[in-house]
Amino acid sequence: MKTFLFIVIVIASGAAAGLIHGGANLIFVEPSLDQAIGIENQHLFASGEEKDTPEFRAQYDDYRIWQKSGQVFAGVILGVSIGSLFGIVFALSRNSLPGKTDIKKALVLAGIMWLTIYFIPFLKYPANPPTVGNPETIVLREILYLTFIAISGFGAVGFYKLSQKLKTKKIIAIAGYAAFIGIVFVAMPGNPDQITTPMDLVEHFRMMSAFTVSLYWLSLGLILGSLWNHYKPHKEITPSFN
Amino acid sequence: MSQSRQISVSKNGVPVIAIVALAMIFATGLFVVGFDQGHIFSLVYGEEAFHDIYIHELTHDMRHAAGFPCH
Numbered sequence: 001m002k003t004f005l006f007i008v009i010v011i012a013s014g015a016a017a018g019l020i021h022g023g024a025n026l027i028f029v030e031p032s033l034d035q036a037i038g039i040e041n042q043h044l045f046a047s048g049e050e051k052d053t054p055e056f057r058a059q060y061d062d063y064r065i066w067q068k069s070g071q072v073f074a075g076v077i078l079g080v081s082i083g084s085l086f087g088i089v090f091a092l093s094r095n096s097l098p099g100k101t102d103i104k105k106a107l108v109l110a111g112i113m114w115l116t117i118y119f120i121p122f123l124k125y126p127a128n129p130p131t132v133g134n135p136e137t138i139v140l141r142e143i144l145y146l147t148f149i150a151i152s153g154f155g156a157v158g159f160y161k162l163s164q165k166l167k168t169k170k171i172i173a174i175a176g177y178a179a180f181i182g183i184v185f186v187a188m189p190g191n192p193d194q195i196t197t198p199m200d201l202v203e204h205f206r207m208m209s210a211f212t213v214s215l216y217w218l219s220l221g222l223i224l225g226s227l228w229n230h231y232k233p234h235k236e237i238t239p240s241f242n
Numbered sequence: 243m244s245q246s247r248q249i250s251v252s253k254n255g256v257p258v259i260a261i262v263a264l265a266m267i268f269a270t271g272l273f274v275v276g277f278d279q280g281h282i283f284s285l286v287y288g289e290e291a292f293h294d295i296y297i298h299e300l301t302h303d304m305r306h307a308a309g310f311p312c313h
Contacts, residue, residue, distance in 0.1 A: 003257045010264060022304065029307040067303050074275045074304035081271020084264040091256040118309075127309035130302075134313065141311035142277060209307050234255070 010087030013224035018079015022072035036129035103225035110221030
């Protein structure tokens, strides 16, 4: 395998998909974030912690513009990060993935990883806009979320490996994983925070959030698959003797 | 002239060094965007970084949008 080319392809596809994710968030998710932070501000005014003055508004607007630029910046960082995990799993599993081209193989893997380490955890611990989370439960919520993702991801790999070892059909592995994650889903405690924010805002935010994260996974599969198809980093370097 | 070079590879032919490098990028990026509360900058600025939570504020919108717990 061409090591350097492999790493470059993985990082480039992660960055590009992350840029798409961050850009899409500016369009689809930011309106809900602005609305939720507006509610937070109303709470600050009501409690007397801040005053609704033109100075506050000017400072707040500048701050939000800076945070929105961070949305795109963080999109690229997160894109490269998740893309790196995707690249590792793709390289290790490429020979076992269905599909004749690397684009199809990458899309299949993106779909599996989207389901197991994003969508199922999202159903258990859905995204929330600002104002919902209680600062006092942040560590517990982080532990629960990461634990569920890890259990789901390693569970999927475990059942796949087990079916390979036992030489059973893939459908058995899928059924085993489904039963396993179903039990974990019910057994793990839910998000401890009470939602007092209007539910239509929360639900709209969740829908938009799930849409842009899904767009990220689709872009990641397409871009990495296309680059892999084109540059073929898995091919050995042919030694030349002069 | 002959030259031999040894690179550790996994049984799938993927260089171990590439897996380690990408795993480090994965962990670091995930921590920066999803979990940092001043930890990284505290290495330079000390306790003050936990008050400023600069990275948290910069990645705040993506943290919410990508589904990470936040307050």
